[in-house]
Amino acid sequence: MTRGQLRGAGYRRLGAGLYHWAGLMQSPQLILAAVASRLPSGAAFSGLTATWLHGLDVAPCDPVEVIIPGPLGSGRRAGASVRRAALAAEDIVLRRGLPTTSALRTVVDLGGRDPLTEAVVGADLFLHAGLVTIADLRLHVAEHPKAKGIARLRRVVDLAEPKAESAMETRLRILLVLTGLPRPEVQVSIRDDDGRFLGRPDLLYRLQRLAIEYDGGNHGDRLVDDNRRQNGLVGAGFRLLRFTAADVYGTPNAVATQVRQALGAKSAPRPRYRHSGTNGRIPGRG
Numbered sequence: 001m002t003r004g005q006l007r008g009a010g011y012r013r014l015g016a017g018l019y020h021w022a023g024l025m026q027s028p029q030l031i032l033a034a035v036a037s038r039l040p041s042g043a044a045f046s047g048l049t050a051t052w053l054h055g056l057d058v059a060p061c062d063p064v065e066v067i068i069p070g071p072l073g074s075g076r077r078a079g080a081s082v083r084r085a086a087l088a089a090e091d092i093v094l095r096r097g098l099p100t101t102s103a104l105r106t107v108v109d110l111g112g113r114d115p116l117t118e119a120v121v122g123a124d125l126f127l128h129a130g131l132v133t134i135a136d137l138r139l140h141v142a143e144h145p146k147a148k149g150i151a152r153l154r155r156v157v158d159l160a161e162p163k164a165e166s167a168m169e170t171r172l173r174i175l176l177v178l179t180g181l182p183r184p185e186v187q188v189s190i191r192d193d194d195g196r197f198l199g200r201p202d203l204l205y206r207l208q209r210l211a212i213e214y215d216g217g218n219h220g221d222r223l224v225d226d227n228r229r230q231n232g233l234v235g236a237g238f239r240l241l242r243f244t245a246a247d248v249y250g251t252p253n254a255v256a257t258q259v260r261q262a263l264g265a266k267s268a269p270r271p272r273y274r275h276s277g278t279n280g281r282i283p284g285r286g
Helices: 028-036 047-053 103-113 116-128 134-143 150-159 167-178 220-235 245-250 252-264
Strands: 011-015 018-021 065-068 073-077 080-084 092-095 098-101 190-192 197-199 203-205 210-214 239-243 273-275
Touching (some): 028 047, 047 098, 047 103, 047 116, 098 103, 103 116, 103 150, 116 150, 116 167, 134 150, 167 203, 167 252, 197 220, 220 239, 239 252, 245 252
Parallel strands (some): 065 080
Antiparallel strands (some): 073 080, 190 197, 190 273, 203 210
């Protein structure tokens, strides 16, 4: 087949030297399979590409990320962003039929390379899915005290939270911590004295009776449920703050200031409540 034919309307370019018939629907799996066909033995998909192959909701092909065993370095090859690094046998697994870095190795790589907040996002995704544990990560840190990026990874592990349910929830939580605010609790179920479920806010400052939610934009029945939950929490004496992606990305300092002010404000006495999994009520109440 000639280059001219490949450049025609019948084919689409996937990357350097990679094409597919235009009648096929382009998908991440198709792109990654094509890239894999050009990779040397011992290579594995890594980073966010590996994260997607492990079944987590991220963009896997922007860019396609690959580790090739060998001397340290980076570059591009066969439509992929390539990093050269050592890969042990236990670092490589098959996911969706393709070689990829293991869950632990993927979190370690993200933790040592990505900006702190995004590294914690990656760790939270794997932890929440049960693909790694905090114990796994702490053991790795302890066993590799001089590894490149280990100080950053240690910080990521300290900030990670298995209960986090979304990437934006994690970004909001880390925003608060990095601006000097106390670390909030995550996904705490709150019930009244009769055991009635009041809500499970994304973030909670228990003593200050302050609940914080990431608002991803809801519709229909979910919006009704969210409104009922909000009413229940407010009725139990909570203040509730909601923030959007525009707030988190566009005005992070304003978000931190609003939360700081809310933490410093006193709320009026309200009906007693309890947290699931705890034996007592909020200190100073009831």
